[in-house]
Amino acid sequence: MLEFDRATKQFARVAALDDCSFVAKSGRLTGFLGPNGAGKTTAMRAVFGLVELDAGAVRWNDAPIATAERARFGYMPEERGLYPRMRVRDQLLYLGRLCGRGRVDVNRSVNTWLEQLGLAERASDRLDALSHGNQQRVQLIAALINEPDLLVLDEPFSGLDPLAIASMAELLATVAQAGATVLFSSHQLDLVEDLCEDVVIIDHGRVVLAGELEALRAAVPDRFVDIHTRGPAPDWSSLSSARVVACHDGHTRLRVDRATDLGQVIGLARHTADLVSFAYQPPTLSELFRDAVAS
Numbered sequence: 669m670l671e672f673d674r675a676t677k678q679f680a681r682v683a684a685l686d687d688c689s690f691v692a693k694s695g696r697l698t699g700f701l702g703p704n705g706a707g708k709t710t711a712m713r714a715v716f717g718l719v720e721l722d723a724g725a726v727r728w729n730d731a732p733i734a735t736a737e738r739a740r741f742g743y744m745p746e747e748r749g750l751y752p753r754m755r756v757r758d759q760l761l762y763l764g765r766l767c768g769r770g771r772v773d774v775n776r777s778v779n780t781w782l783e784q785l786g787l788a789e790r791a792s793d794r795l796d797a798l799s800h801g802n803q804q805r806v807q808l809i810a811a812l813i814n815e816p817d818l819l820v821l822d823e824p825f826s827g828l829d830p831l832a833i834a835s836m837a838e839l840l841a842t843v844a845q846a847g848a849t850v851l852f853s854s855h856q857l858d859l860v861e862d863l864c865e866d867v868v869i870i871d872h873g874r875v876v877l878a879g880e881l882e883a884l885r886a887a888v889p890d891r892f893v894d895i896h897t898r899g900p901a902p903d904w905s906s907l908s909s910a911r912v913v914a915c916h917d918g919h920t921r922l923r924v925d926r927a928t929d930l931g932q933v934i935g936l937a938r939h940t941a942d943l944v945s946f947a948y949q950p951p952t953l954s955e956l957f958r959d960a961v962a963s
């Protein structure tokens with residue numbers, strides 16, 4: 669388990685981390701979210717000693733983190749840090765050997781990862797000859813090369829095409845299932861919603877929401893109603909406890925409180941239009957995020 673305990677870091681007048689406390693659990697994927705400048709990268713860098721905290725601590729399994737622990741961690745930094753002119757396989761072998769693993773062993777896992785991520789044919793190319801997405805895959809292999817117990821990835825999905833996103837997501841889920849702690853930052857909230865059991869949302873260096881995603885969604889007092897109608901648009905203004913969140917082409921999303929009479933909502937829809945479908949749901953992660961960051 670990775671734990672941030674009241675981590676605090678000030679850069680000039682900016683509080684990048686401000687009493688920031690949260691955990692990322694073993695065997696789970698934790699989505700680390702927050703607006704630009706919220707402090708995500710700073711927090712991740714602190715795990716690797718690349719940012720020195722002013723106060724508070726980051727712990728791994730209840731103990732302070734030192735070089736020995738970091739040897740069991742993998743990191744995909746925001747500014748990708750490989751050698752552009754070095755050939756893909758050569759640099760992965762080099763990085764694997766730096767972790768202290770034997771040549772045969774490193775060779776085997778490099779080949780397995782290259783194969784799994786569809787890069788085997790590019791193994792002899794220089795890194796800078798690869799597309800952005802393929803360079804990102806090489807970065808991921810570099811972070812996985814020591815078979816880490818903790819994997820920290822700073823926006824691993826940025827700039828990837830939908831197929832690459834799906835294979836990266838599947839791989840991270842597999843790594844977590846095998847027992848590793850996986851913490852990654854992302855602005856792609858739909859993806860995080862599909863992928864993660866746990867989320868941490870920070871803003872101005874402080875945690876504004878954290879925990880199991882389903883529990884966080886269920887705890888919001890409001891509910892959301894998705895209504896699809898055909899015909900003239902219903903007049904929602906007569907529902908005092910509902911707010912129209914979105915409305916286009918007969919699809920309406922209403923935010924309602926739990927006391928709202930759903931029969932009345934349906935009756936209103938049917939008054940002017942045909943009701944095609946109706947769903948009553950907790951908020952999406954995007955809605956949780958907006959609420960948490962706005963407050």
Ligand SMILES: Nc1ncnc2c1ncn2[C@@H]1O[C@H](COP(=O)(O)OP(=O)(O)OP(=O)(O)O)[C@@H](O)[C@H]1O
Nearest residue numbers: 679682683684702703704705706707708709710711
């Ligand atoms: N080395 C530094 N020197 C000065 N200020 C810094 C430094 N690193 C980060 N900051 C500031 O700390 C704040 C948090 O930055 P950080 O990069 O951690 O945010 P982030 O959540 O990763 O944002 P993004 O989503 O844009 O990547 C920002 O205001 C940033 O400008």
Ligand SMILES: [Mg+2]
Nearest residue numbers: 708709710746
């Ligand atoms: Mg960042």
